[in-house]
Amino acid sequence: MLIQASAGFGMLYRLDLTKAAMELLSALIERQEPGGEVNASQAELGARVGLSRNSANTAMALLESRNLVLRPKDRKYRTYYLHPYVASYASQEELEEAIEEAAERIEAGELPEITAPLYETAPPKRQSQPLRAVRAAG
Numbered sequence: 001m002l003i004q005a006s007a008g009f010g011m012l013y014r015l016d017l018t019k020a021a022m023e024l025l026s027a028l029i030e031r032q033e034p035g036g037e038v039n040a041s042q043a044e045l046g047a048r049v050g051l052s053r054n055s056a057n058t059a060m061a062l063l064e065s066r067n068l069v070l071r072p073k074d075r076k077y078r079t080y081y082l083h084p085y086v087a088s089y090a091s092q093e094e095l096e097e098a099i100e101e102a103a104e105r106i107e108a109g110e111l112p113e114i115t116a117p118l119y120e121t122a123p124p125k126r127q128s129q130p131l132r133a134v135r136a137a138g
Contacts, residue, residue, distance in 0.1 A: 085114060
């Protein structure tokens, strides 16, 4: 049984992910090895949750832009890594070591932080407007 790191999950609501990106993230989490490595093609992951190739590509790009999914520098085909803050581990000790190491690597600039979109101003809140009758032309 894997132990899921939850440091990144507390902020998922702030990441402004699409439904497709959330579904793809679920497929990645389900397929990961201890430590967050996922060996599957984007097409396989997308098909697992019913996404077209284009939708899976767009969703993966969003996950990568938020640093939830990290790619190796050599961009190995079929290899993805979940950020240590959302990856799973084989034991509590491994989880604690990985989180501590990730925090040190982030501070040293070697690992990106999970990023939420930045807005100069907050997005406008939806304001409901009452329906009104419109006269027919004629």
